[in-house]
Amino acid sequence: MYKPITISQYKSDKIAKYKEAKNTRFIVELTKAGNITKRWEFRYQFDKKERTRTLVPTTLENDRKILQQWRELLAAGIDPLEVKSATRAADVMDTTPEQRDRTFKEIAQACEDIRTQNSTARRGTDQHIQRLTDYVYPKVGNVPITEFNRSHVLSVINPLWATKNRTCEKLLSDITYVWNYAISNGFREPAMSPAQWKGNLEFDLPKSSVVHEVRHFPSMPYKEVPELCASLWETSSNTSMFLLFTILCGIRNGTVRRAEWNEIDLKQRIWNIPKTKNGQPWSVPLTEQMIKVLERITGKRNGYVFTQERDDEKPVSENAGNVHLKKVCGIDPSYAVTHGFRASLSSYLNNETRFSTARIEQTIEHRMKDKIEAAYNRSENISRRLETLQVWNDYCWSELG
Secondary structure (H helix, E strand, O other): OOOOOOOHHHHOOOEEEEEEOOEEEEEEOOOOOOEEEEEEEEEEEEEOOEEEEEEOHHHHHHHHHHHHHHHHHHHHHOOOOOOOHHHHHHHHOOHHHHHHEHHHHHHHHHHHHHHHOOOOOOOHHHHHEEEEEEEEEEEEEOOOOOOOOHHHHHHHHHOOOOHHHHHHHHHHHHHHHHHHHHOOOOOOOOOOOOOOOOOOHOOOOOOOHHHHHOOOOOOOOHHHHHHHHHHHHHHHHHHHHHHHHHHHHHHHHHHHOOHHHHHHHHHOOOEOOOOOOOHHHHHHHHOOOHHHHHHHHHOOOEOOOEEEOOOOOOOOOOOOOHHHHOOOOOOOOOOHHHHHHHHHHHHHHHHHHOOOOOHHHHOOOOOOOOOOHHHHHHOOOOOHHHHHHHHHHHOOOOOOO
């Protein structure tokens, strides 16, 4: 029994597979990078061979029209995959010269509108838009989509690959999404995405696993952290409070910058994170110092907690902490970066306290390989983590009295 998917199922980010017809499935899944992806799969047999053609969602109505075209081609004895190039080339020829000259940025912005309509996960869509705005548009946003190629992708990715590898992986996915949208809507002829890894960028860049293995974040010696915390408290800007909160809580700065007020319960003294880098929810107990920082933040009490100075609708940018450390605090990135304060926390607790390694690693939300430690992690013993964090926070606050 097959049932057409509903618009709510189409927009939902719940992991699922919907069989809408005998040979048609709509799939929502989680990638290794922790991103939600959606696609249609059209499975059929042609010339005694099993074949699959995929479709990137745009709108439910438009998707169904394309799927129906494929069924009609199959019924007429034509392989939908074989006519892919011809039909798309015809689509391109049917567009106006102005449409064919649309830039990558123009196509991406049109794509963003569709993505926003089709997704209930505002956070994921905002991140997608922010990454394109920060890294892609300034360099290659004005390149016509018909001319966009591998060299343009590399001009964006190459400078970032060694230091922002995970961001680059997401950027490649973002670019491919825009590329597929352009093809599906006839803005260019079909071709392999220039952001595709296998058979393409793998020949130009080292594997992600290699980069991750050698990557280290410069961390400030923990003995210098209290003085920095006192300086940040005196500055009291939103970016200063973002940095200070990141130091105190020991959570990855990417998670902190995307924190929203509706996740924070000041009465219960808890920050409930819907999904961390590990793809799982996590709860952070709030210390006295963390609450002081949150209470000091100016502006509205909805949306993002740590917002940009000039736009309180957007979270602080990905590099805001490092820029602030350098320009305001005079700390060079080669000496310390925002993400490195997790190492400062770990170093202090390992050297100056009697807390076990398992307990310290759990505090900064590191996955444990040891079975006993893993079980310890699953228990989410918030009171123990609060005790550990409070010791670190008291130390960080020692210059403030």
